[in-house]
Amino acid sequence: MDATTQRRWGDQMLALLAANTTQMADREYVQPVADYVDPGHARRERDLLFRRTPLIVAASDELARPGEFRTVDIDGMSAVIVRQDDGSLRAFHNVCRHRGCRVVDAECGTARTFTCKFHSWVYGGDGTLRHVPMAEGFPGIDRAQRGLVPLPVAERHGLVWLLPTAGLELDLDAFLGPMGPCLAQLKMEDAAVFRFERFPEKMNWKLVVDTFLELYHLPYLHTKTVGRFIEGKGALHEQFGPHSRFIAPRKSFVPALRDIPPEQRDVAEHSVVINRVFPNGIVIWQRDHVEFWTAVPDGDDPNRCMVRLWLLSPEKVVSEAERVRWDKNWEILRGTVQVEDFPMARTIQQGFSSGAQDHVIFGRNELGLHEFHRSLKEALAAA
Ligand code: FES
Ligand SMILES: [Fe+2]
Structure with a gap:
């Protein structure tokens, strides 16, 4: 002080x-x-x-290294937050783009990819869709458009804030004043x-x-x-x-x-x-x-x-x-x-x-x- x-x-x-x-x-x-x-x-x-509204969901220390992730459930929605290789954080709806299952069950861990248990669609830590088994079943999908849905996330003062609605703008400094x-x-x-x-x-x-x-x-x-x-x-x-x-x-x-x-x-x-x-x-x-x-x-x-x-x-x-x-x-x-x-x-x-x-x-x-x-x-x- x-x-x-x-x-x-x-x-x-x-x-x-x-x-x-x-x-x-x-x-x-x-x-x-x-x-x-x-x-x-x-x-x-x-x-x-x-x-x-931006919500505190983690401490930066819990997501210190690339690949470290945390899931957080907030009143009926689930998100996964992942430390990227460039040191930034990304957050996604924890929802499979195939049929909508929860993708990540663990509360925290380190992973390069996330695999949905239902039909084994695989997502990268950056949210991109990496693998679809029996791909001939999905000739019409654009994989680039089928990544996990991103959510606004920001990190300040050792804490991590999530804004749980996709597409909203997150100006954390303005919010905190x-x-x-x-x-x-x-x-x-x-x-x-x-x-x-x-x-x-x-x-x-x-x-x-x-x-x-x-x-x-x-x-x-x-x-x-x-x-x-x-x-x-x-x-x-x-x-x-x-x-x-x-x-x-x-x-x-x-x-x-x-x-x-x-x-x-x-x-x-x-x-x-x-x-x-x-x-x-x-x-x-x-x-x-x-x-x-x-x-x-x-x-x-x-x-x-x-x-x-x-x-x-x-x-x-x-x-x-x-x-x-x-x-x-x-x-x-x-x-x-x-x-x-x-x-x-x-x-x-x-x-x-x-x-x-x-x-x-x-x-x-x-x-x-x-x-x-x-x-x-x-x-x-x-x-
Ligand atoms: S619902 Fe996730 S792979 Fe089918
Ligand atoms: Fe008290």
Whole structure:
């Protein structure tokens, strides 16, 4: 983080903490429950957010060498992303041009070609159709026109974004705006994926994102875990178009920085930075590492989603001692969210489906939730 930003954060966060408060919205935010349970709303979200918006789908490190590929399924569509010999990335619909089968089943791997299991049509890593068995059966096809259907893909700041509709233009820098430099600061392009996991959850995808957007619950739900290390207040929010981030003070913030001249304060050292990348990404900077989460709807049921979690280490973990340390980081991360946050979110989803109430309320102190849900509302209204 640059010195000017750190100084501003330091002044404002110390003032908030001294006043025993956090940055507030002007008023509470009324959030309709229907947005989490209504199939019609889920379809509108799919058509706009999960088809026509760039989505984080991988870390660059997972596709480091030519021939490395990853498949990703997003709410009823499947794509395969492949590192090319020239270092660029290409993405394709994971759909055979013969009769339409899924071509690549593996989640990741290295391959020069992809062979469809049904009738063994073979595609190159560049998507071109390379081989058709019993070719005399297809005298009329133009092979050059029968490659895998390309999808827009882009790579920035160590992350890979996919735009899941063929033919759309992907201008990632314009999409990210000022969020781009925020992500660049995290140095993810130098990092290695220590672990990746994908798991289904019985909740609307937005509840996964909601989990990370307020500190209000830390001293109550997380008394034995992160609540011991991070303040439940003192957060500072910044909005960048549809994206936002907030800076959360660690418990060490006040004791370490209170008596230090502003220009000498290492604010970042005593903070956690939570970047929300529209529509469904959470990128958390934790001083010595970054973790990022995405959630996508899983089928037509608004009560289900697929969660993906990556833990990045600054360098590839090779020694056993390092592995033990990073395993511990993973356990803390997975444990806190899995054992404490997501059980709450599952009951919220159940409560939403019960018809008990038609709205919930986000307090003035839950500004991150206001920003997230307002950005969704605005995007859907503009579509
Ligand atoms: S559907 Fe793929 S080869 Fe026939
Ligand atoms: Fe939490």
